[in-house]
Amino acid sequence: MQFYPRKSPRRILDATVNGGRFWRGSKRTVVGIDIESAHKPGIVADNTRMPFADAFFDVVVYDPPHIPNQGKDKQKDFNSRFGLGVKSTKERGYAFTHTFPPFVAEAYRVLKDEGLLFAKIADYVHDHCYQWAHAELMQAGRDAGFVPCDCIIKIRKGPIIDPKWKVAHHSRRRHCYWLIFRKSEACE
Ligand SMILES: C[S@@+](CC[C@H](N)C(=O)[O-])C[C@H]1O[C@@H](n2cnc3c(N)ncnc32)[C@H](O)[C@@H]1O
Known part of the structure; x- marks a missing residue:
């Protein structure tokens, strides 16, 4: 947020705010929306039909649900941490890319012209198939008119491992990506 905007962003939207963890300790003023009222967002809204005027924000932040439907595991608390109240169907391959x-x-x-979209996205393995969520999001961004500008790899302390997984056929994901898109013709 300090590095990419050409000037300090005034209007920031967190389009999947959940518990607002990104903003803990931050002094920035952020509008937070979430589809689930249980998370008590600033505004309960669907980020595919947002209740905002065109060209209103300087920055949009996006951290969509990225783990396919899980069973209940109270220890891991996947539902509140990853927004798994939202389910995907078998027909969708249990994915969220649609x-x-x-x-x-x-x-x-x-977004205003030159505005930025910051998207945190994780690939994962589901039903024995690698799911290329970051590649799908990058393509969706291009198709919408954004220019993808950067890809930051964020390393996590430990991979998510379900105790019922006995044999690994793919490496355990220890990372996710931050993709940075600009509403512009060029990144620089
Ligand atoms: C991975 S969590 C976000 C965590 C958040 N970044 C934080 O730091 O606390 C994903 C959130 O997206 C929300 N969500 C899913 N689909 C949505 C939609 N169509 N519109 C708005 N929010 C949505 C979920 O309810 C969930 O709270």
């Missing part, structure tokens, strides 16, 4: 195009189109609409 939500990327309508979201990025809305993000593009509510």
Whole structure:
């Protein structure tokens, strides 16, 4: 947020705010929306149909649910941490990638020219298939008119391992990505 904007952003939208963990200890003023009222967001709203005027925000932040439907595991608390109140269907491959195009189109609409979209996204393995969420999001961003500018790899302390997984066929994901998109012709 200090590095990419050309001037200090005034209007910031967190489009998947959940518990607002990104903003703990931050002095920034952020509008937070979430589809689940249980998270007590500033505004309960669907980020594929946002209640904001065109070209209103300087920055949009996005951290969509990224783990396919899980069983209940009270220890891990996946439901509140990863927004797994939202489920995906078998027909969708239990993935959330179908939500990327309508979201990025809305993000593009509510951003000012030269505005930035910061998206935290994780690939994962589900049903024995590698799910290329970051590649799907990058393509959705391009299709919506954004220019993808950067990809930051964020390392986590430990991979998510379900105790019922006995044999690994893919490496355990120890990282996720921050993709940075600009509503512009160019990144620089
Ligand atoms: C991974 S969590 C976000 C965590 C958040 N970044 C934090 O730091 O606390 C994903 C959130 O997206 C929300 N969500 C899912 N679909 C949504 C939609 N269409 N519109 C708005 N929020 C949505 C979920 O309810 C969930 O709270």
